[in-house]
Amino acid sequence: MRFFSHQRPEIPIVDHIKPDGSQWTIKEKLWLGLSSGDYFKQFFRNPVNWLMIAIFVIGVPLIAQRYIYGLDAVTHGSDDYPWGLFLGFGLFGMVPLSASGFMLGTTCELFGRKDFHPIERLALLNGLLGYFFAVLFLEVDLGMWWRLPYPMFVSLGPAAVLFLVAWHVATYLSVQIAEVLPAFFEWIGWLKGKRVIRKMVLGLTIAGIILSTLHQGALGALFTYAPGKVHPLWFSSNFQWIHFFCSSIFAGLSMVIVSSTLIRNFAGWRCDDHFKNSLDDITVKLGKGCSLAMITYLVIKIVAVAHDQEWDYLLTGWGSYYMLELGIGVILPMFMFAFGVRNNSAGLVRFAAWIAVFGIIWNRLNTALVCFNWQLYQEIPHWKEVWITITIYSLYFLTYRFIVYRLPIVYEWKGEK
Amino acid sequence: MKTTVSRRNFIKGGLAGTVAVTALKESSSQAATFEGYPDGMGVLVDLTRCVGCRSCEAACNQEQKLPPPEKPFDDFSVFDEMMHGQKRRTDETHYTVVNRYDVPGLEHPLFRKIQCNHCQEPACLTSCFVNAYTKTPEGAVIYNPNVCVGCRTCMIACPFYIPTFKYSSAFNPRIMKCIFCYDTRLKDGKPPACVEACPQEALTFGKRNDLIKIGRQRMVETPGKYEDHIYGEHEVGGTAWMYLSSVPFDKVGLDTHLPKEPILNFVKDFLGIVPMVLTIWPALFAGFHLLATRKDWLKNKNDDAHEEE
Ligand code: SF4
Ligand code: SF4
Numbered sequence: 044m045r046f047f048s049h050q051r052p053e054i055p056i057v058d059h060i061k062p063d064g065s066q067w068t069i070k071e072k073l074w075l076g077l078s079s080g081d082y083f084k085q086f087f088r089n090p091v092n093w094l095m096i097a098i099f100v101i102g103v104p105l106i107a108q109r110y111i112y113g114l115d116a117v118t119h120g121s122d123d124y125p126w127g128l129f130l131g132f133g134l135f136g137m138v139p140l141s142a143s144g145f146m147l148g149t150t151c152e153l154f155g156r157k158d159f160h161p162i163e164r165l166a167l168l169n170g171l172l173g174y175f176f177a178v179l180f181l182e183v184d185l186g187m188w189w190r191l192p193y194p195m196f197v198s199l200g201p202a203a204v205l206f207l208v209a210w211h212v213a214t215y216l217s218v219q220i221a222e223v224l225p226a227f228f229e230w231i232g233w234l235k236g237k238r239v240i241r242k243m244v245l246g247l248t249i250a251g252i253i254l255s256t257l258h259q260g261a262l263g264a265l266f267t268y269a270p271g272k273v274h275p276l277w278f279s280s281n282f283q284w285i286h287f288f289c290s291s292i293f294a295g296l297s298m299v300i301v302s303s304t305l306i307r308n309f310a311g312w313r314c315d316d317h318f319k320n321s322l323d324d325i326t327v328k329l330g331k332g333c334s335l336a337m338i339t340y341l342v343i344k345i346v347a348v349a350h351d352q353e354w355d356y357l358l359t360g361w362g363s364y365y366m367l368e369l370g371i372g373v374i375l376p377m378f379m380f381a382f383g384v385r386n387n388s389a390g391l392v393r394f395a396a397w398i399a400v401f402g403i404i405w406n407r408l409n410t411a412l413v414c415f416n417w418q419l420y421q422e423i424p425h426w427k428e429v430w431i432t433i434t435i436y437s438l439y440f441l442t443y444r445f446i447v448y449r450l451p452i453v454y455e456w457k458g459e460k
Numbered sequence: 461m462k463t464t465v466s467r468r469n470f471i472k473g474g475l476a477g478t479v480a481v482t483a484l485k486e487s488s489s490q491a492a493t494f495e496g497y498p499d500g501m502g503v504l505v506d507l508t509r510c511v512g513c514r515s516c517e518a519a520c521n522q523e524q525k526l527p528p529p530e531k532p533f534d535d536f537s538v539f540d541e542m543m544h545g546q547k548r549r550t551d552e553t554h555y556t557v558v559n560r561y562d563v564p565g566l567e568h569p570l571f572r573k574i575q576c577n578h579c580q581e582p583a584c585l586t587s588c589f590v591n592a593y594t595k596t597p598e599g600a601v602i603y604n605p606n607v608c609v610g611c612r613t614c615m616i617a618c619p620f621y622i623p624t625f626k627y628s629s630a631f632n633p634r635i636m637k638c639i640f641c642y643d644t645r646l647k648d649g650k651p652p653a654c655v656e657a658c659p660q661e662a663l664t665f666g667k668r669n670d671l672i673k674i675g676r677q678r679m680v681e682t683p684g685k686y687e688d689h690i691y692g693e694h695e696v697g698g699t700a701w702m703y704l705s706s707v708p709f710d711k712v713g714l715d716t717h718l719p720k721e722p723i724l725n726f727v728k729d730f731l732g733i734v735p736m737v738l739t740i741w742p743a744l745f746a747g748f749h750l751l752a753t754r755k756d757w758l759k760n761k762n763d764d765a766h767e768e769e
């Protein structure tokens with residue numbers, strides 16, 4: 044956003060009041076204080092937006108096709124691989140990457156670590172959006188998407204793991220909305236709402252921990268319904284839920300590191316000095332958390348192999364692939380985090396976070412698609428399925444950016460709070 | 461599973477989510493101790509008698525009002541069809557398929573019919589979060605398309621790759637699967653269409669308990685003819701449809717690595733921790749909070765005290 048110039052010191056907006064004493068209207072706040080002409084000028088100057096437009100031009104008709112002609116118009120409609128990319132990436136990948144909300148909520152509110160405060164809201168937002176879009180991915184994938192509330196209100200199957208996921212993701216989504224609302228209230232200037240939530244914050248945070256432990260684990264437990272279908276190395280009846288839960292810890296933290304890095308580099312105008320100056324320090328501390336979670340995860344992974352006596356599998360082709368996944372997705376970033384922390388190098392930690400995010404998506408795709416039906420054949424998703432996945436992810440990106448540009452997420456509101 | 465049903469109504473009565481989840485463990489252990497209805501019916505499939513005429517496929521197609529097939533049912537070239545290196549499987553237009561298996565050392569091929577095996581503790585049923593499946597006292601595992609959400613977890617869970625999804629429909633999709641001809645026949649005590657259509661008596665309809673005895677009897681009467689195992693007697697907790705074969709079962713496309721216990725047992729570890737997390741976590745983390753913020757709290761108190769001085 045090179046548009047902001049020295050001639051207009053009042054933008055970016057950080058207050059209700061303009062320099063001349065009048066109030067910013069909500070509309071002006073939405074346009075970032077620019078005239079609509081100027082707004083679009085800067086919008087079209089950004090090549091990323093052109094890329095987004097290109098993705099949507101093809102993606103939106105594909106989504107329409109899915110809703111008009113059915114799932115098999117855009118996917119392979121496989122009976123052997125009932126879950127494709129929409130869930131493999133959209134649900135199983137997005138949810139762990141969104142564990143950041145509960146992680147930093149806990150750190151700040153529960154453990155009273157004020158030093159993480161500048162990044163808390165970003166972590167909460169990252170969590171909220173991740174969950175919201177996971178549900179959106181689910182809405183693309185569900186055959187009868189209009190029955191989304193059925194498991195809650197119409198026909199309940201409480202003995203099923205997915206029942207727990209549905210309930211928890213729904214409640215947790217509301218918890219996260221409540222947690223992000225204060226930023227919105229500050230921005231529109233409705234302080235009463237903010238005070239109400241402030242009183243509930245501890246309760247919300249504890250609810251967040253419970254719900255997160257259970258549904259992050261439950262996503263793993265979903266695969267324990269398929270003991271013969273998931274490759275034994277990726278399957279563990281006893282430990283699957285712990286694997287998923289434990290890996291969500293570093294996944295969520297890494298994702299905040301990645302997104303804060305992007306925001307600092309590409310939306311620096313929006314960050315205040317407090318955020319910018321403390322970011323390196325916070326990044327390193329988050330990196331420490333990641334490396335600890337990773338070593339725990341690694342140990343439990345090995346325990347699972349030992350417990351199920353699966354050493355022989357390690358010598359097969361699948362075994363090499365398994366070790367490759369662990370090597371690149373976990374061990375490499377783990378050491379990078381550790382070195383980064385020891386040398387106080389935020390850069391190295393950031394690099395490690397990128398790899399960790401990739402590693403976690405890789406792991407979830409492996410469990411859901413690559414190593415699923417390992418004795419049958421490999422399903423390669425239809426290109427339309429891939430494109431729709433990218434389209435929805437782009438929508439996630441745009442929403443994320445839209446909110447960060449406006450609400451006091453990475454800057455502090457200067458007006459009344 | 462009457463208790464599950466009443467518990468469901470109980471929850472419908474307006475209880476919060478957490479309570480529903482606490483019920484989760486109980487009702488699941490309920491499901492786990494459920495061993496099928498004693499008088500449930502079943503079918504014994506004797507592969508040594510099947511000649512691969514596909515009459516059962518044709519009968520099922522008619523009975524279940526499935527769309528007419530691409531190739532007629534007397535076209536045997538379908539036995540050579542391969543998809544992704546796999547033989548034919550059930551799909552949204554076939555509730556049952558017969559496949560041919562050329563077994564080395566055997567001069568004639570064997571044929572194997574597959575359909576839903578109507579498990580005693582069905583994985584599809586236990587994995588469904590809207591209770592779309594029901595195991596009826598007659599032994600059938602039936603499906604209710606009016607509550608199904610189309611998440612396809614049941615397809616993930618079924619160890620026999622049976623349920624299929626009507627992917628082709630945007631507005632009326634549903635799970636498509638053999639229902640033991642429940643609505644039209646089984647509930648009146650009649651054998652299913654495919655069984656009736658079989659000219660070779662390869663399919664025997666009867667009480668599951670009797671079928672096991674019949675199977676054993678055939679093994680005794682013709683020593684050496686059969687493998688000494690009734691496939692489905694114990695697989696994944698037992699199935700209502702069972703198989704007899706003259707060759708090892710993996711030679712005729714049946715998974716011989718299936719566990720003896722029901723699929724739900726693999727999920728129990730997780731289900732077991734749910735109530736624990738629900739009850740222990742709140743206290744634990746509230747405690748952490750008090751510990752972690754104690755210093756601040758003391759400091760505030762001291763500050764206040766100083767101010768007062
Ligand atoms: S065979 Fe599959 S679909 Fe049929 S009852 Fe068993 S688990 Fe369910
Ligand atoms: S697809 Fe339908 S029947 Fe199968 S688990 Fe989901 S809701 Fe239940």
Ligand code: SF4
Binds near residue numbers: 520523576640654
């Ligand atoms: S029992 Fe009925 S529904 Fe099932 S395969 Fe036979 S004819 Fe078809």
